[in-house]
Amino acid sequence: MVHQYKNNGYNIVLDVNSGAIHVVDDLVYDVIPLWETHSKEEIIEKLKDTYAEAEIAEAMEEVASLEQDEALFTKDQYEDYVIDFKKRPTVVKALCLHIAHDCNLACRYCFAEEGEYHGRRALMSYEVGKAALDFLIANSGSRRNLEVDFFGGEPTLNFQVVKDLVAYGREQEKLHDKNFRFTLTTNGVLLNDEIMEFANKEMANVVLSIDGRKEVNDRMRPFRNGSGSYDLIVPKFQKFAESRKQTNYYVRGTFTHHNLDFAKDVLHLADLGFKQISVEPVVAQDTDDYAIREEDLPQLFEEYDNLAAEMVRRHKSGEDFNFFHFMIDLEGGPCVAKRLSGCGSGTEYLAVTPWGDLYPCHQFVGNEKFYMGNVTEGVTNTQIRDEFKSCNVYAKEKCRECFARFYCSGGCAANSYNFHGDIHNAYDVGCALQKKRVECAIMIKAAEALEEE
Amino acid sequence: MKHVKTLNTRKLQNTIKKGGCGECQTSCQSACKTSCTVGNQTCENTK
Numbered sequence: 001m002v003h004q005y006k007n008n009g010y011n012i013v014l015d016v017n018s019g020a021i022h023v024v025d026d027l028v029y030d031v032i033p034l035w036e037t038h039s040k041e042e043i044i045e046k047l048k049d050t051y052a053e054a055e056i057a058e059a060m061e062e063v064a065s066l067e068q069d070e071a072l073f074t075k076d077q078y079e080d081y082v083i084d085f086k087k088r089p090t091v092v093k094a095l096c097l098h099i100a101h102d103c104n105l106a107c108r109y110c111f112a113e114e115g116e117y118h119g120r121r122a123l124m125s126y127e128v129g130k131a132a133l134d135f136l137i138a139n140s141g142s143r144r145n146l147e148v149d150f151f152g153g154e155p156t157l158n159f160q161v162v163k164d165l166v167a168y169g170r171e172q173e174k175l176h177d178k179n180f181r182f183t184l185t186t187n188g189v190l191l192n193d194e195i196m197e198f199a200n201k202e203m204a205n206v207v208l209s210i211d212g213r214k215e216v217n218d219r220m221r222p223f224r225n226g227s228g229s230y231d232l233i234v235p236k237f238q239k240f241a242e243s244r245k246q247t248n249y250y251v252r253g254t255f256t257h258h259n260l261d262f263a264k265d266v267l268h269l270a271d272l273g274f275k276q277i278s279v280e281p282v283v284a285q286d287t288d289d290y291a292i293r294e295e296d297l298p299q300l301f302e303e304y305d306n307l308a309a310e311m312v313r314r315h316k317s318g319e320d321f322n323f324f325h326f327m328i329d330l331e332g333g334p335c336v337a338k339r340l341s342g343c344g345s346g347t348e349y350l351a352v353t354p355w356g357d358l359y360p361c362h363q364f365v366g367n368e369k370f371y372m373g374n375v376t377e378g379v380t381n382t383q384i385r386d387e388f389k390s391c392n393v394y395a396k397e398k399c400r401e402c403f404a405r406f407y408c409s410g411g412c413a414a415n416s417y418n419f420h421g422d423i424h425n426a427y428d429v430g431c432a433l434q435k436k437r438v439e440c441a442i443m444i445k446a447a448e449a450l451e452e453e
Numbered sequence: 454m455k456h457v458k459t460l461n462t463r464k465l466q467n468t469i470k471k472g473g474c475g476e477c478q479t480s481c482q483s484a485c486k487t488s489c490t491v492g493n494q495t496c497e498n499t500k
Contacts, residue, residue: 019465028456059456070466071459077466085473094479143475145497147482183482205482328492330461332499335472339465339491349479361481406465407492409480438492442460449460 003403007443008309016403020071023446027051027059079394082340091141095148096351096362099124099155104189106224109282115153118366122354123158129165131375132352137176149183156190166202188233196240208237211253212265246275253279256290260299263307270321278324283415292429301436308440312447328441339406345413346388360388363414398426404435
């Protein structure tokens with residue numbers, strides 16, 4: 001399978017099954033769609049009015065050589081491999097700890113309903129958190145790197161427990177030859193020097209929630225009294241980012257139907273001095289006024305294109321920044337097993353409520369149908385785990401023919417469930433945006449590679 | 454090549470033999486939480 005497209009003046013050819021990416025001239029771009037269905041003579045006949053015959057012959061030799069080298073028209077050879085791979089015994093390697101089901105903001109799009117996840121307000125106790133870390137170690141098999149995200153609600157509302165759990169984790173990792181990677185997701189309201197200092201010492205990554213421009217942020221991320229959070233959090237986030245030397249953090253925003261011109265928000269964050277930025281589409285029900293709709297897609301595609309082109313310009317002038325969804329590692333990216341087996345929700349990755357209940361991921365918390373067990377007894381509802389385990393790109397009809405399947409790994413199970421009532425489907429608007437992001441990310445790599453020449 | 458510039462040399466099919474160690478980061482633990490973005494994660498063995 002080959003995917004070819006033009007973006008920002010580049011002709012790009014992605015050989016889906018090998019992951020090889022080629023920047024080609026117009027001639028090869030015209031040869032490729034004919035290659036598998038026409039003879040060489042027919043291709044020359046079709047193209048000879050536009051290109052010299054000798055040139056066409058030369059281009060075809062290059063295409064043939066890439067095909068021979070398994071860098072073009074490579075066959076998909078992974079289906080049996082990934083099915084076998086997913087049959088391996090399940091280990092748990094990552095937990096999303098819901099340290100607080102409570103929040104000091106009242107964000108309008110919050111999937112956790114202002115932190116409460118359709119339930120009551122609660123803070124996780126040290127005992128529950130400790131049992132969660134014990135559960136993780138006990139179920140991690142031979143995996144050494146264990147990830148724990150302190151999530152909420154807002155985890156700084158229960159920060160002493162965060163600190164105590166980190167101390168406990170550091171003690172346990174030595175005893176069990178593990179390496180904890182702690183991360184923190186915060187809205188910044190309670191951020192202070194003490195928290196920053198602690199996070200800089202202990203947190204492998206921090207995610208700082210902000211949507212972009214003041215009016216955009218304050219519309220969706222108000223306090224409970226309706227006033228905006230932008231003025232309070234921006235200086236703290238700037239200080240925090242600097243204190244982390246502009247690495248190992250993300251300012252992370254959500255865009256909605258109300259700011260379809262979200263590239264302006266990304267650039268606003270870049271202009272505030274942030275170097276690590278993630279801004280992504282809201283996931284909402286069709287009935288929500290802020291939901292992204294299918295008719296919004298053309299504008300959103302244009303925004304991604306413009307953002308990518310601007311990032312190329314800024315890269316050239318030394319003002320570059322990193323946009324999470326355009327990151328792509330062409331030489332050191334994930335292996336094919338990782339790319340095909342999905343995000344790990346319900347199997348390797350689980351969410352833990354303040355009461356110690358286990359759910360497939362943070363997005364399923366509060367939906368009793370997905371209750372999997374708890375941190376003391378472990379996973380008792382293995383049926384749900386097996387259902388998530390069977391989730392891979394070959395289990396999804398829509399993914400089989402999609403060029404982006406090695407980049408999104410079949411997409412978000414929660415999104416699929418929200419829109420189709422089934423985790424083995426895919427959220428179509430999300431897919432369309434994902435495909436556009438992959439195209440933009442590759443274009444940026446092409447621009448950088450050709451600039452270096 | 455005159456007509457083609459290839460950007461990467463690492464091929465997915467070559468990761469079958471040694472891949473799957475599972476030590477790399479879970480995508481939702483990085484910065485998404487609402488969209489599955491696996492392709493941008495870094496392989497733990499090529500760091």
